[in-house]
Amino acid sequence: MTGPGVLYVPPDAHIPEHGFRLSLVFPDESGHYPTGTWPYEGKPGQKMPWFINTDSYEEAQRIVRQMNEDQGFSAKEAAIVIAKSMAIKP
DSSP states (O other), rough: OOSSEEEEEEEOOEEEEEEEEEEOOOOSSSSOEEOOOOSOOOTTOOOOOOEEEESSSSHHHHHHHHHHHTTTTTHHHHHHHHHHHHHSSS
């Protein structure tokens, strides 16, 4: 993985009773990497996903924007990383 990644909330990442499962997006890599293992059952080798505990996609996006900003990425910088990564063919 190249460079620091940004957090991303895929629109289809809502999991009932958990919220939105976060993904990581890395510069110059195709697509996104969902966090953890789903379904998570606590088995050896599994990792608990990161969730934004809300049913509102808009609220999840707001929280992730703030989390990215806390890591030094402006909303514009994060959007550029995400857009470029989604445009790269695997």
